[in-house]
Amino acid sequence: MKKLLLQITLLAGLMLVLQGCPYGTEIAIDEPTVKIDEKLLGKWEAKNSGDYMYTVTKKDDFNYKFEKKGKTSTDATLYTGFLSVIDGVKFINISEDASSTKTFYLYKLEMSGSGAKATLLPVTENITEKFATAPELKAFIKKNMGLSFFYSKDKEEYFRAD
8 A cells, every 4th residue: 555655646746747848849840030039138037946047148140048057056058949930929949958869849938018027838748749840830839829728837937137
Protein backbone atom coordinates (compact mmCIF):
# COMPACT_ATOMS: atom_id res chain seq x y z
CA MET A 1 0.00 0.00 0.00
CA LYS A 2 2.85 2.39 0.87
CA LYS A 3 4.53 1.63 -2.44
CA LEU A 4 1.33 2.41 -4.37
CA LEU A 5 0.85 5.65 -2.44
CA LEU A 6 4.46 6.65 -3.17
CA GLN A 7 4.02 5.92 -6.90
CA ILE A 8 0.82 7.96 -7.05
CA THR A 9 2.51 10.86 -5.24
CA LEU A 10 5.51 10.76 -7.59
CA LEU A 11 3.24 10.62 -10.64
CA ALA A 12 1.18 13.57 -9.40
CA GLY A 13 4.37 15.55 -8.75
CA LEU A 14 5.69 14.79 -12.22
CA MET A 15 2.41 15.90 -13.76
CA LEU A 16 2.63 19.22 -11.91
CA VAL A 17 6.20 19.77 -13.07
CA LEU A 18 5.39 19.01 -16.71
CA GLN A 19 2.08 20.89 -16.75
CA GLY A 20 3.55 24.24 -17.76
CA CYS A 21 5.79 23.01 -20.57
CA PRO A 22 5.06 24.70 -23.88
CA TYR A 23 4.75 22.90 -27.19
CA GLY A 24 8.11 22.15 -28.76
CA THR A 25 8.65 21.68 -32.49
CA GLU A 26 11.62 21.31 -34.80
CA ILE A 27 10.17 23.89 -37.17
CA ALA A 28 9.20 27.47 -36.38
CA ILE A 29 5.89 29.04 -37.35
CA ASP A 30 7.69 30.85 -40.16
CA GLU A 31 10.95 32.61 -40.93
CA PRO A 32 11.93 35.72 -38.94
CA THR A 33 10.28 38.53 -40.91
CA VAL A 34 8.63 40.64 -38.20
CA LYS A 35 10.79 43.62 -37.21
CA ILE A 36 11.94 43.94 -33.60
CA ASP A 37 9.34 45.43 -31.25
CA GLU A 38 11.24 47.96 -29.11
CA LYS A 39 8.74 47.43 -26.26
CA LEU A 40 10.20 43.97 -25.67
CA LEU A 41 13.77 45.16 -25.21
CA GLY A 42 15.05 45.59 -21.66
CA LYS A 43 14.99 43.82 -18.31
CA TRP A 44 11.99 41.76 -17.20
CA GLU A 45 11.03 40.00 -14.00
CA ALA A 46 8.48 37.19 -13.73
CA LYS A 47 5.44 37.92 -11.58
CA ASN A 48 5.55 34.51 -9.89
CA SER A 49 9.29 34.17 -9.39
CA GLY A 50 11.69 36.83 -8.25
CA ASP A 51 14.59 34.39 -8.60
CA TYR A 52 15.39 35.25 -12.22
CA MET A 53 15.93 38.35 -14.29
CA TYR A 54 15.39 38.24 -18.04
CA THR A 55 17.22 40.60 -20.36
CA VAL A 56 15.95 40.97 -23.91
CA THR A 57 18.25 42.54 -26.48
CA LYS A 58 18.25 42.94 -30.25
CA LYS A 59 20.29 40.28 -32.07
CA ASP A 60 19.50 41.70 -35.51
CA ASP A 61 16.55 43.41 -37.20
CA PHE A 62 14.28 40.37 -36.73
CA ASN A 63 15.73 38.27 -33.87
CA TYR A 64 15.91 38.77 -30.12
CA LYS A 65 18.48 37.52 -27.65
CA PHE A 66 16.99 36.41 -24.31
CA GLU A 67 19.21 35.97 -21.26
CA LYS A 68 17.82 34.25 -18.16
CA LYS A 69 20.01 34.91 -15.16
CA GLY A 70 19.55 34.01 -11.51
CA LYS A 71 19.61 36.98 -9.16
CA THR A 72 22.08 35.21 -6.88
CA SER A 73 24.11 33.53 -9.61
CA THR A 74 26.27 34.54 -12.53
CA ASP A 75 25.15 31.55 -14.62
CA ALA A 76 22.98 32.50 -17.55
CA THR A 77 20.86 30.60 -20.05
CA LEU A 78 20.72 32.12 -23.53
CA TYR A 79 17.86 31.88 -26.00
CA THR A 80 17.16 33.25 -29.46
CA GLY A 81 13.67 34.10 -30.58
CA PHE A 82 11.57 35.97 -33.08
CA LEU A 83 7.98 37.04 -33.56
CA SER A 84 5.42 35.58 -35.93
CA VAL A 85 2.05 37.22 -36.54
CA ILE A 86 -1.05 35.22 -37.45
CA ASP A 87 -4.22 37.26 -38.08
CA GLY A 88 -2.86 40.09 -35.91
CA VAL A 89 -1.91 37.79 -33.02
CA LYS A 90 1.77 37.75 -32.01
CA PHE A 91 3.59 34.51 -31.23
CA ILE A 92 7.17 34.08 -30.03
CA ASN A 93 9.27 31.25 -31.47
CA ILE A 94 12.09 30.70 -28.97
CA SER A 95 14.95 28.19 -28.79
CA GLU A 96 17.78 27.61 -26.35
CA ASP A 97 21.16 28.51 -27.82
CA ALA A 98 23.12 25.75 -26.04
CA SER A 99 20.80 22.94 -27.12
CA SER A 100 22.32 20.42 -29.53
CA THR A 101 19.01 20.03 -31.37
CA LYS A 102 16.96 23.03 -32.45
CA THR A 103 13.59 22.98 -30.73
CA PHE A 104 11.26 25.96 -30.93
CA TYR A 105 8.90 26.64 -28.04
CA LEU A 106 5.81 28.62 -28.99
CA TYR A 107 4.06 31.29 -26.93
CA LYS A 108 1.26 33.71 -27.67
CA LEU A 109 2.44 37.21 -26.69
CA GLU A 110 0.22 39.91 -25.23
CA MET A 111 1.72 43.30 -24.36
CA SER A 112 0.16 46.05 -22.26
CA GLY A 113 -0.33 49.36 -24.04
CA SER A 114 2.40 50.99 -21.96
CA GLY A 115 4.84 48.14 -22.58
CA ALA A 116 5.30 47.59 -18.82
CA LYS A 117 3.75 44.10 -18.81
CA ALA A 118 4.18 41.13 -21.14
CA THR A 119 2.04 38.01 -20.89
CA LEU A 120 3.13 34.76 -22.48
CA LEU A 121 0.56 32.02 -23.04
CA PRO A 122 2.39 28.76 -23.80
CA VAL A 123 0.91 26.78 -26.68
CA THR A 124 -0.21 23.50 -25.10
CA GLU A 125 2.17 20.56 -25.16
CA ASN A 126 -0.82 18.29 -25.83
CA ILE A 127 -0.59 18.78 -29.60
CA THR A 128 -0.02 15.36 -31.12
CA GLU A 129 -0.04 16.36 -34.79
CA LYS A 130 3.27 16.36 -36.63
CA PHE A 131 4.14 19.05 -39.16
CA ALA A 132 6.58 18.71 -42.05
CA THR A 133 6.55 22.38 -43.05
CA ALA A 134 6.11 25.80 -41.48
CA PRO A 135 2.97 26.54 -43.57
CA GLU A 136 1.32 23.38 -42.17
CA LEU A 137 2.14 24.45 -38.59
CA LYS A 138 0.98 28.00 -39.24
CA ALA A 139 -2.34 26.79 -40.71
CA PHE A 140 -2.89 24.54 -37.68
CA ILE A 141 -2.23 27.43 -35.29
CA LYS A 142 -4.50 29.75 -37.27
CA LYS A 143 -7.31 27.18 -37.12
CA ASN A 144 -6.98 26.54 -33.36
CA MET A 145 -5.54 29.70 -31.78
CA GLY A 146 -8.98 30.99 -30.75
CA LEU A 147 -9.68 27.93 -28.60
CA SER A 148 -8.96 28.34 -24.89
CA PHE A 149 -7.54 24.84 -24.53
CA PHE A 150 -4.97 25.56 -27.26
CA TYR A 151 -2.88 27.25 -24.54
CA SER A 152 -1.55 25.94 -21.24
CA LYS A 153 -3.46 27.17 -18.21
CA ASP A 154 -0.34 28.64 -16.63
CA LYS A 155 0.18 31.99 -18.30
CA GLU A 156 3.47 33.70 -17.58
CA GLU A 157 3.41 37.39 -16.66
CA TYR A 158 6.51 39.57 -16.79
CA PHE A 159 6.96 43.14 -15.62
CA ARG A 160 9.52 45.63 -16.82
CA ALA A 161 12.38 45.85 -14.34
CA ASP A 162 14.42 48.70 -15.85
